[in-house]
Amino acid sequence: xxxxxxxxxxxxxxxxxxxxxxxxxxxxxxxxxxxxxxxxxxxxxxxxxxxxxxxxxxxxxxxxxxxxxxxxxxxxxxxxxxxxxxxxxxxxxxxxxxxxxxxxxxxxxxxxxxxxxxxxxxxxxxxxxxxxxxxxxxxxxxxxxxxxxxxxxxxxxxxxxxxxxxxxxxxxxxxxxxxxxxxxxxxxxxxxxxxxxxxxxxxxxxxxxxxxxxxxxxxxxxxxxxxxxxxxxxxxxxxxxxxxxxxxxxxxxxxxxxxxxxxxxxxxxxxxxxxxxxxxxxxxxxxxxxxxxxx
Amino acid sequence: xxxxxxxxxxxxxxxxxxxxxxxxxxxxxxxxxxxxxxxxxxxxxxxxxxxxxxxxxxxxxxxxxxxxxxxxxxxxxxxxxxxxxxxxxxxxxxxxxxxxxxxxxxxxxxxxxxxxxxxxxxxxxxxxxxxxxxxxxxxxxxxxxxxxxxxxxxxxxxxxxxxxxxxxxxxxxxxxxxxxxxxxxxxxxxxxxxxxxxxxxxxxxxxxxxxxxxxxxxxxxxxxxxxxxxxxxxxxxxxxxxxxxxxxxxxxxxxxxxxxxxxxxxxxxxxxxxxxxxxxxxxxxxxxxxxxxxxxxxxxxxxxxxxxxxxxxxxxxxx
Numbered sequence: 038x039x040x041x042x043x044x045x046x047x048x049x050x051x052x053x054x055x056x057x058x059x060x061x062x063x064x065x066x067x068x069x070x071x072x073x074x075x076x077x078x079x080x081x082x083x084x085x086x087x088x089x090x091x092x093x094x095x096x097x098x099x100x101x102x103x104x105x106x107x108x109x110x111x112x113x114x115x116x117x118x119x120x121x122x123x124x125x126x127x128x129x130x131x132x133x134x135x136x137x138x139x140x141x142x143x144x145x146x147x148x149x150x151x152x153x154x155x156x157x158x159x160x161x162x163x164x165x166x167x168x169x170x171x172x173x174x175x176x177x178x179x180x181x182x183x184x185x186x187x188x189x190x191x192x193x194x195x196x197x198x199x200x201x202x203x204x205x206x207x208x209x210x211x212x213x214x215x216x217x218x219x220x221x222x223x224x225x226x227x228x229x230x231x232x233x234x235x236x237x238x239x240x241x242x243x244x245x246x247x248x249x250x251x252x253x254x255x256x257x258x259x260x261x262x263x264x265x266x267x268x269x270x271x272x273x274x275x276x277x278x279x280x281x282x283x284x285x286x287x288x289x290x291x292x293x294x295x296x297x298x299x300x301x302x303x304x305x306x307x308x309x310x311x312x313x314x315x316x317x318x319x320x321x322x323x324x325x326x327x328x329x330x331x332x
Numbered sequence: 333x334x335x336x337x338x339x340x341x342x343x344x345x346x347x348x349x350x351x352x353x354x355x356x357x358x359x360x361x362x363x364x365x366x367x368x369x370x371x372x373x374x375x376x377x378x379x380x381x382x383x384x385x386x387x388x389x390x391x392x393x394x395x396x397x398x399x400x401x402x403x404x405x406x407x408x409x410x411x412x413x414x415x416x417x418x419x420x421x422x423x424x425x426x427x428x429x430x431x432x433x434x435x436x437x438x439x440x441x442x443x444x445x446x447x448x449x450x451x452x453x454x455x456x457x458x459x460x461x462x463x464x465x466x467x468x469x470x471x472x473x474x475x476x477x478x479x480x481x482x483x484x485x486x487x488x489x490x491x492x493x494x495x496x497x498x499x500x501x502x503x504x505x506x507x508x509x510x511x512x513x514x515x516x517x518x519x520x521x522x523x524x525x526x527x528x529x530x531x532x533x534x535x536x537x538x539x540x541x542x543x544x545x546x547x548x549x550x551x552x553x554x555x556x557x558x559x560x561x562x563x564x565x566x567x568x569x570x571x572x573x574x575x576x577x578x579x580x581x582x583x584x585x586x587x588x589x590x591x592x593x594x595x596x597x598x599x600x601x602x603x604x605x606x607x608x609x610x611x612x613x614x615x616x617x618x619x620x621x622x623x624x625x626x627x628x629x630x631x632x633x634x635x636x637x638x639x640x641x642x643x644x645x646x647x648x649x650x651x
Contacts, residue, residue: 065455065456065457066456066457068451068454068455068456069457069458069462071451072451072456072462073458073462075448075466076462076465076466079465079466079468079469079528080465082469082480082481082484082524083468083480085480085483085491086476086479086480089483097483098483098486098488098489099489100489101494101498102491102494102495144373145373145374145377146374148370148371148374149370149371149374151370152368152370152371156360156362156367156370157360157367158364158367158368159364161367168378171378171382171383171386173637174382174630175581175585175626175629175633177585177606177609177626177629177630178385178386178389178390178623178626178627178629178630179381179382179385179386180609180610180613180622180626181389181392181613181619181622181623181626182384182385182386182388182392182623183381183385184613184614184619185388185397185619186380186384186385186388201377201381202381204373205373205374205377205378205381205382210374225361226361229361229362235362235366235369239370260471264471264474265473266473266474266475266588266592267586267587267588270588270591271614281473282473282474282475282476283475285473285475285476285479286475286592297479297483300479301479301483303476304475304476304479304480305476307473307476308471308472308473308476311471312471315464315468315471323463323464323467323532324536
């Protein structure tokens with residue numbers, strides 16, 4: 038070993054490690070750069086949507102492509118929010134459906150999850166497995182009979198037709214069952230000795246334990262219900278009952294003429310509520326999505 | 333709140349009517365029917381909106397029902413729908429297109445998502461923000477996403493084709509107005525929509541993996557590549573299989589996206605099976621025929637998912 042390298046070794050006690058650390062730092066920033074560029078590519082449709090919604094209709098397909106609107110106009114937003122076909126109505130319809138679905142589904146699946154997870158009864162496992170098996174039935178096959186059923190009982194073309202089928206979620210029940218099964222049985226036993234009713238035990242002892250899980254589920258239900266286009270397409274014909282995604286299609290084709298500006302302004306508007314929830318609960322959101330997938 | 337009353341009143345009644353109280357014959361501390369009270373709402377809903385529709389769907393497939401004739405107009409026609417279906421060229425070609433849309437689109441999305449997930453699991457600046465951006469498209473409704481992509485891929489003056497022309501490609505694909513490119517364009521769009529979702533699940537699975545496995549692999553002298561093939565990938569197999577199956581099913585069921593983007597066209601080039609069924613039912617009002625298509629697609633999905641599960645069994649690390 039030469040004297041120079043010995044000196045170097047004295048200055049930096051572990052030359053190999055510091056080199057490795059430097060290489061790691063370069064890799065760290067390189068990865069960041071590459072992934073940011075890729076992320077920009079994924080973000081581009083959003084940027085395009087926002088910028089085009091703020092353009093005059095003739096500027097959307099200008100050559101060369103305008104990424105920053107010039108001039109920037111709010112006409113499209115004003116039209117979709119105050120015009121004859123107002124987003125206001127679509128938003129209020131969607132809000133009704135979303136709120137009712139969240140409350141209704143949480144009520145139904147919490148009760149069921151508690152019965153399956155915490156209580157004991159004969160035939161419990163068989164019933165639960167049969168219940169899980171229903172999730173294998175493709176939504177497609179249910180489409181026609183549901184439509185038929187709803188027309189028979191007079192729920193066709195009402196918001197109820199969008200709410201009721203979404204209440205019994207197999208997936209949510211499964212998650213809550215796992216959750217309640219992991220909760221200690223002693224809590225309920227102690228409350229029973231104290232003379233609490235079964236309802237009280239559920240409501241006061243076990244339900245509070247499930248609060249984080251219910252919050253996560255509420256976010257997922259919000260996302261899927263707000264974005265649901267297909268049920269509305271099948272069940273709703275009266276324009277005063279349109280939900281947001283169905284309403285958006287009305288801006289796109291108006292007597293065959295395409296008015297892209299309002300359609301894009303409507304699209305931007307439709308994303309904002311989901312985006313707000315996402316930004317507030319970002320951590321929660323991704324985690325619950327992940328849990329939804331991993332089971 | 334009705335349940336409260338039900339539980340308390342009926343409890344009160346039973347204890348009141350039987351004068352000699354049985355000293356604790358309750359096995360779990362409550363009466364046998366208590367769990368069933370909690371189950372009433374879900375059982376009713378599942379019966380009404382799943383079980384009954386399922387069987388009536390199976391039944392309608394053997395009839396020639398259309399809405400106009402009302403419920404009295406249902407007429408049993410045996411296997412006629414299925415006989416017609418097997419001779420229907422559109423049925424077979426739409427299966428082919430479904431296999432392309434779901435069979436190519438799903439593995440592509442899962443592969444892109446897996447690569448993103450692996451990359452985004454590494455340390456990097458602003459990682460949370462970057463992850464969130466990739467995930468963003470999964471939050472957008474079909475129509476908003478569709479509107480954007482219709483304009484992005486506008487054949488003459490959309491930004492994508494302007495960029496392609498600027499890059500020296502003389503006639504770029506005309507995307508949604510081309511018979512050859514419409515379905516691939518929808519596949520590309522679907523990758524954009526759900527790759528970030530796949531990535532989030534892959535990241536979650538990676539973080540669940542025991543670090544001891546990597547330590548052991550390192551001690552054994554396994555390099556980065558070998559660590560991937562022997563530890564990381566086998567660990568991801570369960571979640572990847574799950575994603576492949578669920579997104580394949582999801583894709584083969586959706587018709588809303590296609591209905592809005594192309595209406596099955598141009599020509600029949602985007603008429604996948606699910607859209608064909610939607611069209612048969614809600615455009616041509618042949619609900620019996622539509623239900624028959626639904627039955628066939630259910631059988632297809634069933635066979636495929638059982639097959640995939642069997643393939644996966646025993647391959648994963650923790651199965």
